[in-house]
Amino acid sequence: MRTNxxxxxxxxxxxxxxxxxxxxxxxxxxxxxxxxxxxxxxAKLVQIVREATSQYIDVNSATAAGYGPFLGCxxxxxxxxxxxxxVNPTLVGSGEIDAAHxxxxxxxxxxxxxxLVGVEFIVDQATWLKTHAGAPVxxxxxxxxxxxxxxxxxxxxxxxxxxxxxxxxxxAFVDWNNHVTCEGMx
Numbered sequence: 656m657r658t659n660x661x662x663x664x665x666x667x668x669x670x671x672x673x674x675x676x677x678x679x680x681x682x683x684x685x686x687x688x689x690x691x692x693x694x695x696x697x698a699k700l701v702q703i704v705r706e707a708t709s710q711y712i713d714v715n716s717a718t719a720a721g722y723g724p725f726l727g728c729x730x731x732x733x734x735x736x737x738x739x740x741x742v743n744p745t746l747v748g749s750g751e752i753d754a755a756h757x758x759x760x761x762x763x764x765x766x767x768x769x770x771l772v773g774v775e776f777i778v779d780q781a782t783w784l785k786t787h788a789g790a791p792v793x794x795x796x797x798x799x800x801x802x803x804x805x806x807x808x809x810x811x812x813x814x815x816x817x818x819x820x821x822x823x824x825x826x827a828f829v830d831w832n833n834h835v836t837c838e839g840m841x
Contacts, residue, residue, distance in 0.1 A: 698794070698795075698796075698827055698828075699794050699795075700754060700793060700794035700795070700796055700817055700827075700828075701817060701818075701819050701827050703754045703755060703794065704754065704757065704773075704774055704817045704819040705819045705820070706755075707754070707755040707756065707757075708757065708760060708771065708774060708819065708820075711760050711771055712771050712820075714741065714762055714768075714769040714771075717741050717760050717762075718741070720743070721743045721744070721745055721746075722741035722742060722743045722759075722760055723741060723742060723743075723744075724739055724740070724741055724742075725740050725741070725742040725759070726740060726807070727739065727840070728764060728837035728840045729837070730836075730837045731831045734831060734833055735831035735832050735833040735834075735835060736763075736831065736832065736835045736836050736837050737761055737773075737775075737816070737830065737831065737832065737835065738761045738762055738763040738764070738772055738773075738832075738835050738837070739761070739762045739763075739764060739769065739840075740759040740760070740761055740775060741759060741760045741761075741762060742758060742759045742777075743758060743759070746758045747777055747778075747779075750778055750779065750782040750783065751778075752776055752778060752791050752793055754793055754794055757774035757775060757776050757817070758775065758776055758777040758778075759774060759775040759776075759777060760774055761773040761774060761775060761816075761835075763821065763835050763836065763837075763839065764837065764839040764840040765839040766839060767839075770820075770821075771820045772818065772820050772821035772832070772835055773816055773817055773818040773819055773820060773821060773823075773832070774816070774817050774819060775814055775815065775816050775817075776791070776793060776798065776814065776815045776817070777812055777813070777814050778791060778798070778812065778813050778814075779810060779811075779812050779813075780800060780810070780811040780812050780813055781810065781811070783813055790813050791813050791815070793815060796815055796817075796828050797815075798813035798814055798815045799813065799814055799815065799830070800812075800813055801813075801814055814830075815828060816828060816829065816830050816832075818832055821834055821835055822834055
C-alpha cells in the first residue's frame with residue numbers, strides 16, 4: 656500500500672515524521688521548466704533546490720533513489736494543494752538538514768503522470784532540539800513547527816516547503832500552493 660511506504664522502510668518515521676502537505680513556456684535541458692513568472696531572480700535556496708532535484712523530474716528516478724509516496728495527494732481545505740510527497744526515510748531519519756538533499760520531493764498528478772513541483776525539508780522537533788537551540792534555518796528561511804496534535808496524528812516536526820518547480824503566488828516557501836491541484840490523481 657502506497658500510504659505505508661515510509662512506515663515499512665523506517666518504523667521511526669511513522670512516530671516522528673509528518674507531512675504538512677501554469678507551467679512555464681520554456682523547457683530546460685531536463686525537459687521540465689520551473690515556473691518563474693513571479694520570480695525573475697529566484698531566492699538562492701530555490702536555485703539550490705532546482706539544481707539538486709533536476710535529477711528527479713522523472714518520478715522513477717526518485718523511487719530509484721529511495722523516495723516513495725507517503726499519504727497520497729494533499730489538498731488544502733479551503734485553497735490550493737501540496738501534491739504527493741515522495742519521502743526518503745533515510746534522509747528523514749538522519750535528523751540533518753542539507754539544501755541539496757530534501758527529505759521529500761513533491762509531485763503533482765496530471766494526465767496519469769507525476770510532475771515535480773517542489774520539495775519539503777522535514778526534521779523531527781525532538782531530534783533537532785537535542786543539538787540545536789531553535790528551529791532550523793536554511794539559507795535564511797526559518798522552518799515552521801507543526802505541533803501535535805496535527806492532522807496526521809504524528810509527533811511535532813519542523814518543515815519548510817520550497818516551490819522550486821512550480822510558482823506559488825503566495826511565495827516560494829509557503830506551504831499551500833494555489834497553482835497545484837490533486838484533481839489529476841487517479
